[in-house]
Amino acid sequence: MSVVDRPIASPVSPEADSYPTHHFLNHSKGFLSWALTLDHKRIGLMYLVGVMASFALGGLFALMIRIHLWNFKDGWLSNQTYNQVFTLHGAIMVFLFIIPSVPAALGNFLLPIMLGTKDVAFPRLNLSSFYLWVTGLVLFLTALSVTGLDTGWTFYTPYSIETSQGGAVLAATFGVFVLGFSSIFTGLNFIVTINTMRPPGMTWFRMPLFLWAVYATSIIQVLATPVLGITVLLLSAERLLGIGIFDPKLNGDPVTFQHFFWFYSHPAVYIMILPAMGIISELMSVHCHKGIFGYRMIAYSSIAIALFGFLVWGHHMFTSGMADVTAVVFSALTFTVSIPSAIKVFNWLGTMYQGTVSLNTPMLYALAFIFLFTIGGLTGLPLGALSTDMHFHDTYFVVAHFHYVMMGGTLVAFLGGVFHWWPKMTGRMFNDKLGMVSAIIVFIGFNMTFLPQFVLGSRGMPRRYATYLPEFQPLHQLSTIGSLTLGAGLFLALVVLLLSLVNGKKAPRNPWGGATLEWMCSSPPPHDNFSSAPTVGDPYDFSDIEYDGRVGSYVKRS
Amino acid sequence: MNFILADKVQPYAWFPDGASSFVPQVDFLFTVIMWICVLFFVPIVIAMGYFMWAFRERPGYRGSPEALHNNLIEITWTVVPTIIVVWIFWEGAMGYLDMSRIPKGTIDVNVTAKKWQWAFKYDNGGEHEVAAVEGSVVKELPILVLPVDRDIKMIMRSDDVLHSFYIPAFRAKRDVVPGRYNYLWFHTTKEGTYDLFCTEYCGDNHSQMLAKVKVVSEAEYQKALAKAIQEPEDPLERGKLLYKRQGCSTCHNAGAEGASGPGPSYNGSWGKKVALENGSEVDFDENYVRESILNPQAKARKGYGKASPMNSYAGKLKDEQIDALITFIKSLENTAAAGK
Numbered sequence: 031m032s033v034v035d036r037p038i039a040s041p042v043s044p045e046a047d048s049y050p051t052h053h054f055l056n057h058s059k060g061f062l063s064w065a066l067t068l069d070h071k072r073i074g075l076m077y078l079v080g081v082m083a084s085f086a087l088g089g090l091f092a093l094m095i096r097i098h099l100w101n102f103k104d105g106w107l108s109n110q111t112y113n114q115v116f117t118l119h120g121a122i123m124v125f126l127f128i129i130p131s132v133p134a135a136l137g138n139f140l141l142p143i144m145l146g147t148k149d150v151a152f153p154r155l156n157l158s159s160f161y162l163w164v165t166g167l168v169l170f171l172t173a174l175s176v177t178g179l180d181t182g183w184t185f186y187t188p189y190s191i192e193t194s195q196g197g198a199v200l201a202a203t204f205g206v207f208v209l210g211f212s213s214i215f216t217g218l219n220f221i222v223t224i225n226t227m228r229p230p231g232m233t234w235f236r237m238p239l240f241l242w243a244v245y246a247t248s249i250i251q252v253l254a255t256p257v258l259g260i261t262v263l264l265l266s267a268e269r270l271l272g273i274g275i276f277d278p279k280l281n282g283d284p285v286t287f288q289h290f291f292w293f294y295s296h297p298a299v300y301i302m303i304l305p306a307m308g309i310i311s312e313l314m315s316v317h318c319h320k321g322i323f324g325y326r327m328i329a330y331s332s333i334a335i336a337l338f339g340f341l342v343w344g345h346h347m348f349t350s351g352m353a354d355v356t357a358v359v360f361s362a363l364t365f366t367v368s369i370p371s372a373i374k375v376f377n378w379l380g381t382m383y384q385g386t387v388s389l390n391t392p393m394l395y396a397l398a399f400i401f402l403f404t405i406g407g408l409t410g411l412p413l414g415a416l417s418t419d420m421h422f423h424d425t426y427f428v429v430a431h432f433h434y435v436m437m438g439g440t441l442v443a444f445l446g447g448v449f450h451w452w453p454k455m456t457g458r459m460f461n462d463k464l465g466m467v468s469a470i471i472v473f474i475g476f477n478m479t480f481l482p483q484f485v486l487g488s489r490g491m492p493r494r495y496a497t498y499l500p501e502f503q504p505l506h507q508l509s510t511i512g513s514l515t516l517g518a519g520l521f522l523a524l525v526v527l528l529l530s531l532v533n534g535k536k537a538p539r540n541p542w543g544g545a546t547l548e549w550m551c552s553s554p555p556p557h558d559n560f561s562s563a564p565t566v567g568d569p570y571d572f573s574d575i576e577y578d579g580r581v582g583s584y585v586k587r588s
Numbered sequence: 589m590n591f592i593l594a595d596k597v598q599p600y601a602w603f604p605d606g607a608s609s610f611v612p613q614v615d616f617l618f619t620v621i622m623w624i625c626v627l628f629f630v631p632i633v634i635a636m637g638y639f640m641w642a643f644r645e646r647p648g649y650r651g652s653p654e655a656l657h658n659n660l661i662e663i664t665w666t667v668v669p670t671i672i673v674v675w676i677f678w679e680g681a682m683g684y685l686d687m688s689r690i691p692k693g694t695i696d697v698n699v700t701a702k703k704w705q706w707a708f709k710y711d712n713g714g715e716h717e718v719a720a721v722e723g724s725v726v727k728e729l730p731i732l733v734l735p736v737d738r739d740i741k742m743i744m745r746s747d748d749v750l751h752s753f754y755i756p757a758f759r760a761k762r763d764v765v766p767g768r769y770n771y772l773w774f775h776t777t778k779e780g781t782y783d784l785f786c787t788e789y790c791g792d793n794h795s796q797m798l799a800k801v802k803v804v805s806e807a808e809y810q811k812a813l814a815k816a817i818q819e820p821e822d823p824l825e826r827g828k829l830l831y832k833r834q835g836c837s838t839c840h841n842a843g844a845e846g847a848s849g850p851g852p853s854y855n856g857s858w859g860k861k862v863a864l865e866n867g868s869e870v871d872f873d874e875n876y877v878r879e880s881i882l883n884p885q886a887k888a889r890k891g892y893g894k895a896s897p898m899n900s901y902a903g904k905l906k907d908e909q910i911d912a913l914i915t916f917i918k919s920l921e922n923t924a925a926a927g928k
Contacts (some may be wrong), residue, residue: 284766319651365674371627382643384923408629414673415683489602492754497795499725
């Protein structure tokens with residue numbers, strides 16, 4: 031364990047400015063002070079509101095799907111409407127919620143503070159990312175709601191070329207194109223910031239693991255997203271000009287589109303999960319009040335996942351009839367990703383060992399993450415193995431698998447992160463008991479929703495079905511009950527957060543006992559974060575951080 | 589595991605009872621993977637629960653921050669999973685290669701997938717039967733009849749978009765891609781009737797693109813083959829058969845109630861003027877029906893401009909077959925009498 035070289039920047043005693051009267055939230059007032067702000071914290075908060083609204087919308091569509099599937103036929107939606115609804119659900123969740131959730135919302139808020147700097151490297155670029163995101167959102171939602179896009183979020187050709195909802199495909203893909211630029215700019219900004227603006231003392235291996243994860247994510251965003259842009263441009267060109275690359279009627283190959291699409295969209299899965307893993311690394315160590323176990327392995331595994339993640343896209347096409355050699359190679363590469371993911375889980379458990387485990391809302395979400403992500407990861411094994419995948423491909427088994435990873439993983443980690451940093455972002459403490467109740471309901475509801483889907487899938491229930499065989503009905507109904515429970519839990523989480531703004535206690539500087547830099551400035555942080563660049567030591571050295579009952583906060587023992 | 593998961597509907601927990609030669613390998617691998625998952629998952633959860641309890645924050649207890657790194661443990665939990673996944677990969681890849689190596693001397697079936705029906709053509713040129721099925725969303729489904737204990741090869745193409753041919757009981761799946769032939773083979777091992785699904789999203793009635801596979805004895809198979817090449821002499825009967833066999837019935841209703849599917853109903857239109865999407869009207873007569881079969885988008889009915897486009901049947905139907913279909917549609921003039 032290294033020792034902190036000298037006390038962190040602000041020399042004022044913790045009691046004196048624990049509850050600042052002047053901070054970034056009231057630094058300036060008025061609509062324009064937010065709309066034109068260059069402050070990464072305000073941009074982060076605006077993203078947070080945006081992604082949470084998107085999530086609520088996508089979640090409503092999910093409930094519509096589950097309610098429709100209560101009966102095996104004659105649900106309350108027509109087949110066509112059902113197809114539009116699952117397209118809306120998938121597209122909104124992927125492009126508007128999961129991809130920007132952690133990096134753009136929490137990443138924007140935290141990255142500069144964790145680095146002890148005033149802002150990201152390019153604040154104007156950061157604001158433009160936000161507006162690109164808003165533009166993409168408007169285009170995308172207009173396309174989806176006005177015209178009735180029904181291609182699924184994957185836009186597979188030739189369906190997307192010949193569907194009569196042609197205008198919708200063009201508008202939605204243009205929306206995706208714009209959203210892609212937002213993602214690229216954010217990634218670029220973070221890479222430059224982390225490379226050039228680390229404070230004295232923060233070597234690469236003294237960086238908080240959240241930053242490692244965001245850094246790995248940013249690399250994927252910058253390298254993979256352009257391919258998505260190319261893909262949707264080619265799709266538009268095919269649709270408008272008939273260039274004959276994807277359309278079999280013009281001698282194109284529809285499977286080529288899948289290769290293009292998944293060359294982005296599989297790495298995008300790691301854009302979704304890596305930052306969530308970063309959050310969990312922070313949460314586990316802070317709430318166990320113990321340094322992270324195997325810091326270097328976690329850091330390296332983030333990078334390994336980012337690199338291997340580029341090489342496995344072919345497993346989305348195992349049944350498409352590609353050459354045997356290709357399938358076998360992609361299967362082998364797919365398994366390489368499982369190892370770094372497993373290492374992380376073991377390390378998080380190792381972090382708990384001999385720690386001092388505080389059970390509170392963020393920690394419960396983190397523990398739920400480990401449980402759910404482990405299931406999500408393990409059920410990837412029969413999908414990565416070729417012969418078993420022939421049975422599971424495009425069934426509910428896959429649906430359950432990726433919901434365990436994306437929702438049980440990323441969403442639950444995101445919620446844990448929001449609860450963890452909420453006092454820092456808003457200056458208010460939430461009702462921890464109610465928060466824990468929300469975590470428990472989410473956990474139960476989630477498992478009740480998606481565990482039955484594994485069974486459904488292995489019994490042969492295909493995905494994207496508006497009607498199904500009667501023998502699947504009991505499990506579908508169980509899943510629907512689970513989804514309503516899950517919805518209630520998530521709603522409670524939202525209520526807990528919003529209530530804190532009304533009647534929450536003022537948050538102290540360091541309510542959980544974190545050792546990274548964001549806990550060294552006030553809650554909420556001042557406009558400039560730090561008056562002078564702080565010097566930092568080990569981000570996971572908790573030996574001199576103790577709870578001080580007089581200020582109701584953890585303080586650094588000097 | 590069966591004890592917990594099998595419910596009152598199905599006697600099995602995970603996989604449906606198998607009926608092809610792929611079943612042993614796939615089921616074996618899945619079972620092993622399941623147990624590997626259990627062997628990882630259960631200790632992880634137990635450790636998590638135990639650590640939550642044993643190291644919980646409480647007065648007078650302070651954890652020790654020493655355990656931060658242990659080379660032996662870290663190497664172990666990297667190497668052991670690596671060995672395990674290498675084995676899973678190997679087993680999966682070998683099984684897959686067996687699945688994709690098509691043996692000689694197979695019985696070939698031509699499969700055509702289109703929105704939203706499977707069409708099967710046997711190697712004697714006969715086509716599949718459509719029959720009523722119990723307990724399905726769709727009342728009548730195409731029936732693919734296959735002999736038991738033989739190697740069967742599916743030669744599959746698509747008329748329109750991507751589809752995927754999936755028989756859970758055979759553990760067999762392959763996408764059907766327009767613009768090329770995709771192959772799938774299996775060896776049938778057990779007589780019975782099995783579900784066939786489309787598992788690649790293909791539009792409005794994707795979930796109703798179903799069929800049944802009937803695996804029968806060699807003798808029954810030969811009988812079915814002989815029946816498959818026949819089309820009735822009587823034009824009306826022939827039209828009725830084609831209406832189902834060619835998949836018209838998946839979109840166009842011909843029932844008495846006149847309800848519409850993804851395409852306009854045939855019911856009660858004959859001889860009348862019908863409104864078109866472009867605002868004009870057209871006589872619903874032989875020429876209109878013929879044109880609509882060969883060039884479906886030429887005169888779209890009002891309200892169907894945004895419907896999923898129908899494929900052209902040019903080159904797929906003979907003139908006499910079109911005549912038979914016209915006879916059938918004509919018979920729906922006085923609607924109530926015409927059953928579906």
